[in-house]
Amino acid sequence: MTDTTQNTRVLLASRPHGEPTSANFRIESVPMPEPADGEVLLRTVYLSLDPYMRGRMNEAKSYAAPVELGAVMEGGTVAEVIQSRDPSLKPGDMVLSHLGWQSHGVQQARHVRKLDPARAPISTAVGVLGMPGFTAYAGLLEIGRPQSGETVVVAAAAGPVGSAVGQIARIKGARAVGIAGGAEKVAWLEELGFDVALDHRSPTFRDDLKAAVPDGIDVYFENVGGHVWEAVLPRLNTYARVPVCGLVAHYNETEPREGPDRSARLMSAILTKSITVRGFIQHEFVKSHYKQFQADAAEWIRDGSLRHREDVVDGLENAPDAFFGMLSGKNFGKLLVRVGEDPTR
Amino acid sequence: MTDTTQNTRVLLASRPHGEPTSANFRIESVPMPEPADGEVLLRTVYLSLDPYMRGRMNEAKSYAAPVELGAVMEGGTVAEVIQSRDPSLKPGDMVLSHLGWQSHGVQQARHVRKLDPARAPISTAVGVLGMPGFTAYAGLLEIGRPQSGETVVVAAAAGPVGSAVGQIARIKGARAVGIAGGAEKVAWLEELGFDVALDHRSPTFRDDLKAAVPDGIDVYFENVGGHVWEAVLPRLNTYARVPVCGLVAHYNETEPREGPDRSARLMSAILTKSITVRGFIQHEFVKSHYKQFQADAAEWIRDGSLRHREDVVDGLENAPDAFFGMLSGKNFGKLLVRVGEDPTR
Numbered sequence: 094m095t096d097t098t099q100n101t102r103v104l105l106a107s108r109p110h111g112e113p114t115s116a117n118f119r120i121e122s123v124p125m126p127e128p129a130d131g132e133v134l135l136r137t138v139y140l141s142l143d144p145y146m147r148g149r150m151n152e153a154k155s156y157a158a159p160v161e162l163g164a165v166m167e168g169g170t171v172a173e174v175i176q177s178r179d180p181s182l183k184p185g186d187m188v189l190s191h192l193g194w195q196s197h198g199v200q201q202a203r204h205v206r207k208l209d210p211a212r213a214p215i216s217t218a219v220g221v222l223g224m225p226g227f228t229a230y231a232g233l234l235e236i237g238r239p240q241s242g243e244t245v246v247v248a249a250a251a252g253p254v255g256s257a258v259g260q261i262a263r264i265k266g267a268r269a270v271g272i273a274g275g276a277e278k279v280a281w282l283e284e285l286g287f288d289v290a291l292d293h294r295s296p297t298f299r300d301d302l303k304a305a306v307p308d309g310i311d312v313y314f315e316n317v318g319g320h321v322w323e324a325v326l327p328r329l330n331t332y333a334r335v336p337v338c339g340l341v342a343h344y345n346e347t348e349p350r351e352g353p354d355r356s357a358r359l360m361s362a363i364l365t366k367s368i369t370v371r372g373f374i375q376h377e378f379v380k381s382h383y384k385q386f387q388a389d390a391a392e393w394i395r396d397g398s399l400r401h402r403e404d405v406v407d408g409l410e411n412a413p414d415a416f417f418g419m420l421s422g423k424n425f426g427k428l429l430v431r432v433g434e435d436p437t438r
Numbered sequence: 439m440t441d442t443t444q445n446t447r448v449l450l451a452s453r454p455h456g457e458p459t460s461a462n463f464r465i466e467s468v469p470m471p472e473p474a475d476g477e478v479l480l481r482t483v484y485l486s487l488d489p490y491m492r493g494r495m496n497e498a499k500s501y502a503a504p505v506e507l508g509a510v511m512e513g514g515t516v517a518e519v520i521q522s523r524d525p526s527l528k529p530g531d532m533v534l535s536h537l538g539w540q541s542h543g544v545q546q547a548r549h550v551r552k553l554d555p556a557r558a559p560i561s562t563a564v565g566v567l568g569m570p571g572f573t574a575y576a577g578l579l580e581i582g583r584p585q586s587g588e589t590v591v592v593a594a595a596a597g598p599v600g601s602a603v604g605q606i607a608r609i610k611g612a613r614a615v616g617i618a619g620g621a622e623k624v625a626w627l628e629e630l631g632f633d634v635a636l637d638h639r640s641p642t643f644r645d646d647l648k649a650a651v652p653d654g655i656d657v658y659f660e661n662v663g664g665h666v667w668e669a670v671l672p673r674l675n676t677y678a679r680v681p682v683c684g685l686v687a688h689y690n691e692t693e694p695r696e697g698p699d700r701s702a703r704l705m706s707a708i709l710t711k712s713i714t715v716r717g718f719i720q721h722e723f724v725k726s727h728y729k730q731f732q733a734d735a736a737e738w739i740r741d742g743s744l745r746h747r748e749d750v751v752d753g754l755e756n757a758p759d760a761f762f763g764m765l766s767g768k769n770f771g772k773l774l775v776r777v778g779e780d781p782t783r
Binding site: 129142148277315319337338339343346348349350351352353354355356357358359360361362363364365366368369370371372373374377389 | 492610660664665682683684685686691693695696697698699700702703704705706707708709710711712713714715716717718719722761780
């Protein structure tokens with residue numbers, strides 16, 4: 094199944110203008126890299142696909158530096174050690190790594206984290222127990238700070254971040270209202286225990302949201318932007334908190350939307366309702382909160398209060414299409430590409 | 439000078455659509471009110487005019503309930519006790535009160551605060567030592583949280599809030615950049631010790647601002663909105679804090695401005711730079727910070743590090759015109775109406 098002499102990788106071939114297309118990527122095969130002292134050669138098992146990658150395709154700096162043209166697309170991975178030149182790891186070990194969109198790669202052993210397949214499925218290291226789960230945890234608890242009895246609304250609620258936000262809100266005693274696209278996702282949110290789940294594609298979405306939050310909204314966890322944010326804004330309570338984690342509805346926009354200019358109305362709502370709007374990226378909270386997150390999340394998964402769902406696509410060559418689908422909300426749960434076989438399953 | 443049998447007052451006659459005009463006010467004379475037990479009859483010396491009053495003229499709830507049609511326009515006042523039915527106050531005492539736009543009024547003694555004219559000029563109780571000074575103090579220190587060496591930018595910097603923001607920023611070791619309208623105000627900001635003072639009416643304002651903040655902006659204290667905010671946004675640093683105190687450029691707008699819609703660009707900047715935008719009104723901080731403010735401000739005034747300027751208009755009948763001027767930036771310093779003679783000067 095895996096060619097052991099060649100590394101297959103997906104490069105950024107050109108920068109998208111608006112929606113990315115296959116033409117922005119190039120797949121190539123190169124000789125297998127060799128690890129130096131202190132390094133390991135890894136075989137990718139799972140590649141995590143995440144919305145932030147769209148920002149990395151642009152020339153302009155977003156949270157972080159862009160991917161260079163001709164470079165491997167960046168991304169978190171779960172991989173198997175196939176050759177080790179470091180005493181801390183041996184062949185067969187499973188590690189959390191950052192190989193990007195490729196079948197193999199070399200990393201310094203100290204830059205990867207060894208996973209215990211007996212503790213949790215290895216794929217969760219890039220999902221509910223990894224970056225998306227931590228994003229939900231840190232953004233909700235450190236910026237959103239939901240109090241017992243308050244109302245938390247989250248968009249893209251069937252995604253890996255949103256589903257964790259809603260469930261953690263409930264664990265903390267808040268009401269959770271999830272917004273997603275389509276009946277199937279809505280049904281899953283109800284199954285997860287969201288107090289209300291709404292379909293933002295419904296023609297009555299605005300009224301549905303109003304009815305779902307009779308006491309207004311205290312925390313809105315923003316993943317989306319667009320018409321969902323437009324519907325949420327007038328429902329925010331005084332002292333509401335809005336952690337801004339993503340704006341996927343706008344990532345492919347090349348020009349500002351048509352007028353009128355709603356920015357003054359937004360600032361005016363912030364002023365008159367003493368609202369906090371706070372952008373963040375999870376890095377900021379790693380030192381202070383990651384350890385506690387790992388402990389809390391593991392416990393919540395064990396007791397069944399934090400559940401997750403994966404959407405697995407097979408084959409690295411299918412990563413671009415899966416990525417395009419994610420940007421338009423087609424994935425259902427944490428989107429993973431199974432690049433090579435998972436020896437733990 | 440003062441008719442001791444009549445109370446002159448300015449009522450809200452109609453709600454403005456856009457810019458307020460004289461037609462929105464009505465001046466009337468009514469018999470002097472009588473204090474009951476526990477109350478005092480007061481004679482207004484200074485009426486404070488503040489931008490928030492524009493919001494109170496609208497039907498919609500802003501921070502607080504609107505002024506009712508036919509009711510006295512609301513406002514903070516410094517007044518002299520002329521009759522007391524409470525043991526805590528006697529005729530001749532000067533008090534901070536909330537009589538609104540009228541020459542006399544009755545208040546419960548426990549709702550006013552006795553002033554000590556020997557400690558500070560009584561007018562400062564509605565200025566640098568009162569609500570505007572406290573707004574600057576709480577918004578800057580609790581939301582802006584400037585660190586030594588950071589850059590603080592403030593708009594409407596020659597106003598009572600803005601001038602205090604810049605000076606307190608400097609007291610805390612930050613660089614202060616003030617933005618105001620016109621050469622005279624800019625010169626005064628330089629005299630106050632602002633590191634840079636800029637005229638937002640200059641055709642080169644955007645470039646001037648860029649040059650004034652070579653290390654970007656860490657705190658932007660928002661009083662204004664409009665083109666000043668547009669120029670500030672791209673200069674904000676990662677983790678910048680934006681206390682939103684006022685948006686005077688938009689208060690008279692009846693419709694959103696023409697497109698394109700800049701709200702997504704604003705949210706996107708908040709996201710990618712992990713910016714905090716936080717609306718506030720000083721009430722929120724009174725319990726926790728007012729006492730410390732009084733102590734700090736008194737010390738800073740004594741040592742000369744916190745200076746202020748007053749713009750005094752004589753006669754209650756001139757309050758509407760003075761108010762209109764303030765909304766378009768014509769006042770220079772804290773705008774006060776001297777409603778009756780100041781016996782302490």
